[in-house]
Amino acid sequence: MEKSLSSETIPSVLEAIGGTPLVQLDRLAEHLEGRILAKLEYLSPGHSKKDRIALTIIEGAENRGDLTAGQSVVEMTSGNTGTGLAIVCAVKKYPFVAVMSEGNSTERFKMMRALGAEVIIVPQKSGGEKGYVRGEDLAMVEAEARRIAHQRGAFLVDQFVRRDNVLAHATGTAREIIKQTGGLFDGFCDFLGTGGTFAGCAETFKAELQTIRTYAIEPEGASVIAGKSICCAEHPIQGGGYARALPLVDKRLIDSFETVTGEQAIFWARHLAQKEGIFGGYSAGANVAVAARLLQGEMKGKTIVTMICDTGLKYLSTDLWD
Numbered sequence: 001m002e003k004s005l006s007s008e009t010i011p012s013v014l015e016a017i018g019g020t021p022l023v024q025l026d027r028l029a030e031h032l033e034g035r036i037l038a039k040l041e042y043l044s045p046g047h048s049k050k051d052r053i054a055l056t057i058i059e060g061a062e063n064r065g066d067l068t069a070g071q072s073v074v075e076m077t078s079g080n081t082g083t084g085l086a087i088v089c090a091v092k093k094y095p096f097v098a099v100m101s102e103g104n105s106t107e108r109f110k111m112m113r114a115l116g117a118e119v120i121i122v123p124q125k126s127g128g129e130k131g132y133v134r135g136e137d138l139a140m141v142e143a144e145a146r147r148i149a150h151q152r153g154a155f156l157v158d159q160f161v162r163r164d165n166v167l168a169h170a171t172g173t174a175r176e177i178i179k180q181t182g183g184l185f186d187g188f189c190d191f192l193g194t195g196g197t198f199a200g201c202a203e204t205f206k207a208e209l210q211t212i213r214t215y216a217i218e219p220e221g222a223s224v225i226a227g228k229s230i231c232c233a234e235h236p237i238q239g240g241g242y243a244r245a246l247p248l249v250d251k252r253l254i255d256s257f258e259t260v261t262g263e264q265a266i267f268w269a270r271h272l273a274q275k276e277g278i279f280g281g282y283s284a285g286a287n288v289a290v291a292a293r294l295l296q297g298e299m300k301g302k303t304i305v306t307m308i309c310d311t312g313l314k315y316l317s318t319d320l321w322d
Contacts, residue, residue, distance in 0.1 A: 012091050013045045013087060013091060014055055014087075014088060014091055016044070016045050017044050017045060017051045017052060017055050017084075018044065018051075018052055018172050018173070018176070019176065020039055020040050020041050020043050020044060020176070021039075021040050021043065021180075022037050022038070022039050022040075022176075022177060022180040022181065022305070023037065023038050023040055023276070023278070024036075024037060025037070025038050025272070025275075025276055025278075025288070027275045027276055028271060028272060028275040028276050028288065028292075029292065029295065032292060032295040032296060033295060033296075033300050033301045034295040034299060034300060034301050034302050034303060034304065035295075035302075035303045035304070036288065036291045036292065036295070036303075036304055036305075036306065037181065037185060037303060037304070037305045037306070038276075038278065038284075038287075038288070038305075038306055038307070038308050039173065039176075039177060039305065039306070039307050039308060040278065040308050041173075041307055041308055041309055041310065042279075042280060042281075042284075042308055042309070042310050042311040044084075045087055046080070046083040046084045046086075046087050046111075047083070047310055047311040047313065047314065048080035048083065048084065048309060048310035048311070048314075049080070049169075049173070049197055049307060049309050049310070050080035050081040050083070050084040050310075051083075051084040051087065051088075052084075052168040052169065052172050052173060053081065053084065053159060053162075053164065053165045053168045053169075053196055054081060054084030054085045054087070054088045055084070055088050055168070056164045056165075056167055056168035056172075057157055057159070057162055057164040057165065057168075058073070058085070058088050058089070058092065058094070060164040060167075061155055061164075066155060067094070067155045069093075070093070070094070070095075071094060071153070071154065071155055072094065072095040072096070072097060072149075072152050072153070072154035072155070073085060073089050073094045073095070073096045073097070073154060073155050073157060074096075074097045074099065074145055074148050074149040074152070074154040074155070074156050074157070075096075075097075075098060075099070075145060075156065075157035075158070075159060076099045076100065076138070076141040076142045076144070076145040077098050077099070077100050077159075078100060078101070078104050078108070078133065078193075078238055078239045079098075079100060079104050079105065079107075079108025079109065079111070079112065079238075079239070079314065080108070080239055080309075080310050080314075081157070081159050082096075082098035082100060082108070082112050082117065082119075083108065083111050083112055083115065085098070085117070085157065086098065086111075086112045086115035086116060086117040087115055089116075089117070090115055090116050094155075095118070096116070096117045096118070097117065097118045097119075097120065097148060097152070097154065098112050098117045098118070098119045098120070099119075099120045099122060099141055099144050099145040099148065100119065100120075100121060100122065100141060101121070101122055101124060101133045101137045101138065101140070101141050102121045102122065102123055102124055103124050103133040103134075103137055104133060104238055105238065105314055105315050105316075105317055105318050106317050107313065107314045107315065107316060107317060108314055109121065111314070120144065120148070122137075122140050122141045122144050123140075124137045124140075125137055125140060133238060133242070134233045134234060134242070134243075135233060135242045135243045135244045138242050138244065139244075159194050159196070160194050160246065160247065160248070161247050161248065163248075165194055165196035165200075165248060166196050166199045166200040166203065166248050167200065168196070168200060169196060169197045169199070169200025169201050169204075170199075170200035170201070170203050170204045171200075171204075172200075173197065173200065173201055174200060174201040174203075174204035174205060175204065177201070177305055178204070178205075178208065178209075181303075181305070183208065183209055184303070185209075185212075185302075185303040185304065185305050186211065186212065186213060186299060186302035186303050186304060187212065187213040187214070187215060187294060187299050187302060187303070187304040187305070188201055188202065188205055188212065188213075188214050188215070188304065188305045188306070189214070189215035189216075189217055189258065189287060189290050189291055189294065189304060189305075189306050190215075190216070190217060190287060190306060190307050191217040191218075191237065191240050191241070191260070191283040191286045191287055191307075191309070192216055192217060192218055192225060192240055192241065192246060192249065193239050193240030193241075193242075193283070193309075194240075194246065194248060195216075195225075195246035195248045195249035196248050197307060197309075198214070198216055198249060198253075198254075199248045199249050199250060199253065201214075202214045202250075202253035202254070203250075203253060206253055213255045213256070213298075213299070214253060214254055214255050214256075215254075215255065215256050215257075215258050215290065215294065216249070216254045216256075216257055216258065217258045217259070217260055217286055217287065217290050218241055218257065218258075218259055218260075219232075219235040219237055219241035219243075219259065219260065219261070219262070219286075220232070220235075220259040220260060220261045221233070221235070221259075222235065222241055222242075222243040223257060223259050224243045224244065224245070225246055225249060225251070225254075225257065226257035226259075230243050235261075235262045236262040236265070236266070236282060236318070236319065236320070237260075237262055237265050237282040237283055237286055238281070238282055238283075238315070238318075239281075239282070239283055239309070239310070240283060256298075258290045258293075258294075260286045260289050260290055262282075264285070264286070264289040265282050265283070265285035265286040265289060266282070266285060266319070266320055267285070267289070268285040268286070268288045268289040268292065269281065269282060269284055269285025269288075269312065269320060270285070270320075270321075271285075271288075272284060272285065272288050272308075273312065278308060279311055279312040279313065280308040280309070280310065280311065280312055281309060281310045281311060281312050281314055281315050281320070282315065282320060283307075283309040283310065284307070284308040284309055284310070284312075285320075287306040287307055287308070287309070288306060290306075291304045291306045
């Protein structure tokens with residue numbers, strides 16, 4: 001007689017996406033007045049917050065009839081969305097093609113290939129340096145992804161404009177944070193990649209928490225969403241800060257624009273690892289850097305929530321851990 005499975009099991013790894021813990025960074029903030037709470041998105045199966053949007057976008061496409069059985073899925077990626085999509089597509093049996101810049105870390109494309117994805121590497125524009133993906137590099141990747149999707153009759157994820165990107169965080173990430181805090185926090189900051197995390201969380205927070213303050217983070221010298229001219233488009237913070245328009249971000253949801261340097265992101269990522277045992281990537285360092293700065297300024301004595309977007313394991317070949 002076949003034994004029934006325990007109610008503690010789940011049918012696939014997709015059910016393990018989301019539901020990440022919110023951790024008090026009291027050791028890192030011991031000399032600051034206030035508290036930083038960090039959402040550990042690197043504990044999702046693909047080790048980043050992008051797992052959430054991968055699942056929501058694919059299921060949304062299925063529900064609308066935009067994606068049919070056996071159809072290929074194509075997306076440009078710095079590696080995190082691609083990893084999430086590789087996982088989702090593996091479980092749901094869709095061939096997946098990830099298109100990425102050679103400027104991104106090697107760990108990312110190796111992980112996608114290990115998960116069964118076809119990974120196409122696009123050379124950087126002349127003068128580009130590995131580890132520094134510029135807007136021009138991303139534009140070349142996007143053009144190649146669109147060409148491949150058209151050629152193969154594939155579903156193009158198009159994460160920079162796809163509303164499901166925002167929905168994943170509005171109905172998932174933000175709701176989890178409100179439940180985990182009881183709504184008792186004062187600010188939220190996040191480094192802008194596609195802007196989906198910031199937009200989704202800010203939408204929900206603004207609708208439910210009257211006094212919440214939201215902070216959008218960009219690289220210093222490339223803060224185009226803040227309306228500033230570009231003077232330094234090259235920075236090491238992979239996965240965002242591409243100095244391009246972000247259609248998903250409603251500026252009315254932004255209370256303040258913040259900037260961070262690559263050096264600050266690196267310092268705080270290392271500090272986070274050594275003080276809290278949290279091994280995050282560049283954007284995690286950027287987020288914590290700004291959160292700490294805010295506690296020394298207008299958020300002094302208050303509580304701010306931020307994201308640990310992905311794992312430092314994806315950057316072992318970069319200067320983040322030299």
